């Protein structure tokens with residue numbers, strides 16, 4: 311065994327490693343809220359010390375109390391391993407089963423410096439998306455994985471390894487829960503409190519489930535959104551050439567918009583107030599041009615429209631100025647959205663118009679009340695300008711960033727039943743939301759992702775080559791493309807477009823050069839596509855064409871994995887968007903149909919208490935067993951959500967589940983009877 315392998319098998323060291331200096335060159339998590347009282351702080355220390363031999367308690371108690379005071383959490387920095395953190399080729403991990411070694415590969419990817427947002431605090435993305443709560447938990451989990459057999463299952467409670475339990479070959483090797491709470495204890499401050507106590511964590515979606523693959527997932531999803539938004543506004547099937555997409559944000563996720571606009575073939579104007587963010591995205595070539603002057607922007611956009619150019623332009627300034635200026639100048643906007651971080655409006659997520667970037671940063675700390683007033687005034691102005699554009703025909707959608715929610719809280723004119731919209735020649739129609747006052751604009755899932763992708767079973771399927779060899783990834787790309795091209799020959803017209811888009815994506819995947827971290831690929835596919843691609847990979851492993859096992863997985867932001875009324879299940883209108891049966895069934899069903907690991911989380915994307923999301927990982931090793939497992943589990947993993955969407959009367963899903971029943975006679979799904987609208991009129 312080499313040193314790395316020895317350290318993994320050792321787990322939590324019996325002798326204390328020397329303390330680690332706080333590395334200021336690394337991006338660190340912000341100091342968390344000081345939420346525990348004195349007794350609770352004592353309990354947090356007692357909890358943390360459970361991982362260590364009594365002889366170390368005196369030293370560590372003091373050290374952990376210092377961490378709790380300084381950072382609001384106990385990360386146990388001293389135990390951060392010395393070896394480099396990255397997804398190694400599977401053969402380099404110690405262990406008794408490839409399934410466990412593949413999971414170690416995925417865990418180390420989520421924590422690697424190239425991938426993780428705050429690597430020393432074990433946060434992969436989203437500011438709080440944790441893989442583990444502290445380094446002792448990491449060391450313990452890796453040790454268990456290195457010694458487990460295929461007759462055991464590792465049980466993970468929010469980063470803590472409860473231990474190895476006897477199970478059987480076809481059981482998951484790991485079962486993960488993150489942040490599962492008694493529902494009444496699922497408010498934001500409950501996360502702060504119980505996370506500080508060391509008994510729960512925010513797993514986001516793919517952080518705590520070891521399935522994150524860097525930024526390519528966002529680029530693919532954003533491209534699909536822009537392309538399909540383009541299709542919604544096409545009057546006779548024309549493409550996006552010469553059409554204008556106006557949006558904002560060049561940050562973590564929002565920075566994918568100009569690249570996606572270019573792939574989709576339109577003119578993109580993306581406003582970003584932070585000069586550093588503009589510079590980063592421009593120097594990475596994720597946006598073609600950066601302009602600081604509004605008049606120059608207007609002229610350049612007019613020229614791009616005249617020449618039907620495919621171009622992306624960063625406007626360094628406030629998005630509100632762009633909406634207002636384009637209205638004054640009568641520049642027609644075809645597509646509009648917003649990706650400022652309005653899920654975090656008072657601490658830097660949204661910058662108010664009329665205040666400089668520097669001044670705003672100062673104001674939010676020195677005079678939060680005035681800052682809030684300015685943000686709300688800015689949101690009202692932005693909404694008024696957007697409303698003027700949509701009156702002229704612009705298609706505007708909310709990008710899951712709480713724009714409409716915060717605008718409504720600022721008393722901006724966003725409600726469907728307001729005079730502004732009802733007095734229009736063609737007022738927007740109700741989408742059938744229950745229990746809430748409906749917005750005039752739809753969200754990207756409600757209008758695009760839901761009805762065009764998820765309802766037909768298309769979602770962010772992904773795979774990782776555990777050889778860590780780019781040649782293997784190129785081979786899997788070629789295999790997947792061949793499978794999709796064959797599928798397209800006999801597929802119904804309803805899904806032809808989806809298949810073409812995905813073939814185009816996989817064709818361009820190599821040259822788009824989007825791999826960061828593990829050798830991973832994302833590809834939207836439906837149940838049939840996922841199964842056939844997986845089967846072809848398994849065969850390629852068996853006959854040696856691929857050099858090592860492949861991990862299958864998906865984002866939790868998918869057809870079946872997530873119940874979230876304002877995002878993934880926003881286009882469910884039978885009232886069940888506020889239930890979480892689908893996500894729970896999904897994880898239970900995946901676990902007994904052959905997943906190598908499963909996870910179920912509270913929180914992720916839209917916030918603690920607002921969503922239940924789950925996912926899986928499956929290791930393909932070229933065996934007959936893997937072939938059986940992939941067919942059984944992937945079929946369920948997609949069709950569970952399709953059956954529920956069908957029961958909610960979603961047209962695409964009624965079509966898709968009927969088709970699935972024809973393909974698999976053992977599938978028998980309850981189909982809803984549709985009711986004539988006029989029959990229900992005047993009943994109450």
Ligand SMILES: NC(=O)c1ccc[n+]([C@@H]2O[C@H](COP(=O)([O-])OP(=O)(O)OC[C@H]3O[C@@H](n4cnc5c(N)ncnc54)[C@H](O)[C@@H]3O)[C@@H](O)[C@H]2O)c1
Nearest residue numbers: 559561562563564582583584628629650651660661710711
């Ligand atoms: N892309 C997706 O697939 C997706 C999906 C769901 C939700 N979202 C949401 O989109 C939002 C953005 O995500 P992110 O990771 O890019 O966040 P981020 O904070 O990294 O980026 C947002 C950017 O907006 C800029 N900004 C803020 N106010 C501005 C203003 N008035 N004018 C111009 N620029 C302004 C900020 O400077 C920042 O760079 C989040 O709320 C996220 O939850 C994105």
